[in-house]
Amino acid sequence: MRCLARLSSKALLVLCSLLALLSLLLWARCSRRAGWPGCSGGMWNFGVQRRNFPLIPTLFPCFSRAGVPLSTQWGPQGYFYPIQIAQYGLSHYSKNLTEKPPHVEVYETAGDGNSGNTGNNGNGEWTVPKGCSLTTVWDKSRLTGVKQFSCPESSEGVSLELNNGRDFIISFDLKLLSNGSVSVVLETTERNQLFTVHYVSSTQLIALRDRDIFYGIGARSSWSTLTRDLLTDLRKGVGLSNTKAVKQTKIMPKRVLRLVAKGRGFLDNVTISATAHMAAFFAASRWLLRNQDERGGWPIMVTRKLGEGFKSLDPGWYSAMAQGQAMSTLVRAYQLTKEPAFLGAALRATAPFKLPAEQRGVKAVFMNRHDWYEEYPTTPSSFVLNGFMYSLIGLYDLKETAGEKLGKEARLLYERGMESLKAMLPLFDTGSGTIYDLRHFMLGTAPNLARWDYHTTHINQLQLLGSIDDAPVFREFVKRWKSYLRGGRAKHN
């Protein structure tokens, strides 16, 4: 109900449904990997954490300087996986709708006065060592006061006392005039040792030296907001260690002691909060905006071999699921900001739906008759069910938001896809569960049965699609597929 109150239009009915769906999705996806392997582990393990600690929804293993997760699922070097990034954004979007607003502690607003919901006045206690300077200046572009700092990199740096033992999401606005860094000193559960996380103006992704963890955040020569989960950044950094001196999976921050700035630049709006869902959502949305290529796609830069009998997908492939979930994300960013760039990107994302796999598209055709959008545009086609349904949800979101004219292409793609889905659903039904894809038919092998979590995902997706299309097939399949969860079976002859 809350989401209905905030948003209007039939399209946004889907948003409500997505809440239930996405948490499920994350849960489904994550269990590919068990345990908590730190940064070297799977990309989906934040989902595992969600399952174990449902009240701590923002533990993400690997993050880039853009504030979006970095995957190591299919390649140890780490790569951006647009599906993961879109899901990350959508998940936070949903949580923002359903969770209470978080507690926020404000440390520095450079005299703007409004201290938010804390007793703090927003004018932090700074320590400025010799050879450094810190002043409050007016920023014309932002129409607000900001802190200007200048401090050699060899010095201790200017330091803002934080002393927060409650929450671990730090956020600040930053603009650098030279190379520089913002560091956060943490007291940890590991024998009360201090660890420092350095956000430095370089392009390196991540590094660990002793108890110093480094994240490259790029030049930051214009204003941007940096929002970081210090728990994740601490664990990810420690996870790089080759020694067993620290138990990677157990270390936690106990207290955020202080923030330290070096180099020359500006800081504003330093806060610590329990969550920062919209920051995460926009980090994902802006990443999608920046990383869409000239073909409208988000190329995936790792080799993907779906299984025996399939040719490998070479780096640079597109995924209908990524395209669709990016649409769902961008459309929401557009609705919130009205920035045309978000809608434009979502509209351009339809392009790969019109091309077959051989032309780097995501379209497959089943038996010369049914168009399908491939999560993995393999040769031969694989017809992965859950990825296809996510792509249909994305097309639906887009056509509803873009309107009749701009959204025409999305609507046609959606309608053709829905026709295929209705016709082909029975092929995924074993009478006691579901099948993940159609590789058995394409390769002449055993059916690739869906694990129960994917089966549950299938049900939730069908339920969502049934809420926007009243074809009886959705109701009937949802009912039967749910019965399988309770041990039900289709009749035998």
Added chain:
Amino acid sequence: MRCLARLSSKALLVLCSLLALLSLLLWARCSRRAGWPGCSGGMWNFGVQRRNFPLIPTLFPCFSRAGVPLSTQWGPQGYFYPIQIAQYGLSHYSKNLTEKPPHVEVYETAGDGNSGNTGNNGNGEWTVPKGCSLTTVWDKSRLTGVKQFSCPESSEGVSLELNNGRDFIISFDLKLLSNGSVSVVLETTERNQLFTVHYVSSTQLIALRDRDIFYGIGARSSWSTLTRDLLTDLRKGVGLSNTKAVKQTKIMPKRVLRLVAKGRGFLDNVTISATAHMAAFFAASRWLLRNQDERGGWPIMVTRKLGEGFKSLDPGWYSAMAQGQAMSTLVRAYQLTKEPAFLGAALRATAPFKLPAEQRGVKAVFMNRHDWYEEYPTTPSSFVLNGFMYSLIGLYDLKETAGEKLGKEARLLYERGMESLKAMLPLFDTGSGTIYDLRHFMLGTAPNLARWDYHTTHINQLQLLGSIDDAPVFREFVKRWKSYLRGGRAKHN
């Protein structure tokens, strides 16, 4: 091995395999009905009997005067079901190959002297009442002595003492010159009451009056052999009773007392034996020969509604399974007799394979690509797996026997069908069992799971097809489908 010794050519490898296959088939088919419902029950219950009494393989519920079973499965009035008749013939063909020759008691050879393997001299003890005559005469067409009888229908009739308490298959050669009858008097287990089974020259199928059971056997104005299972004929007759005076399912003949002939005609070669497999086989083969229509088919004269969502098949429909199993039967009759009529009928039986259901054919096409031969040529198509595989076995038998030129059409149909089978097999695999047909895909419903006996039939058919086509798909599917019988499951993702 025994069948290999008798028959040669690669084609006949199939015969051996068929042995295992057919017994399974019968078992699979029969269990549609439980119990022994007498003539009013299902057509397949002879299979049930086989299961309970594997050493008494010739108990058939309903028989026509042609000596082939009569079905009441889908219509209480009784009708000829060519699949049942062909299976009946093939089953006896197989048993003749594998079982020991039966004990035969010879009662009358009209002086030919050879008494077979019994102590009897083949010259029976006759009682000839006043007003009747019985003489031994020479039959020019048969080049043998035969018994000529003449006896008013109102009299007691001439009577041959049999007094056999061991076996219950009676056989005799008969030619009638007027209306007449041959009757067999049985002592039964039902309070030692006497029942008489009358085989009369009429077209009526079956009737019961008190303890007299009547089977119309037609005019019989030229020589033919009548072979009857007296156990079946007794039970089927008693089964017509509306009273509960006799427990239908329990009555048994205890002793065959005597044979009685009335009217004017000739008798020869009166025997009683435990089994008469080749008689049954030829009864089936000749029935098929006589009942093939001008389109090469064996029309099935009952309405068949396969299930919700399918149009009914109106009486007169053809079945690819009937066509195929008729081929398998006729080809064997041809091999034994070299009568060209058998091969000709088998060749003509390919005609319905070339026509779609709308034109009374049995051909369906899956997704515009794969030809399929329908056990039930429904609208929409149903793609029943086991019936299709039986039709392929029939086409194989035919092409191997007919040779390159005559068998060309059968070969092409076989090859196209095998292609389809290899491509479509995965659609029948649930990962823990098999699906009976593709109605779920055609109608958008739940999969129609195959019972375990049909699953076993699928396996045996694949095993047979794998013995004539070495495509790995057969080996792999047989292995996996067998594993399902032991609780195995395909992998999940």
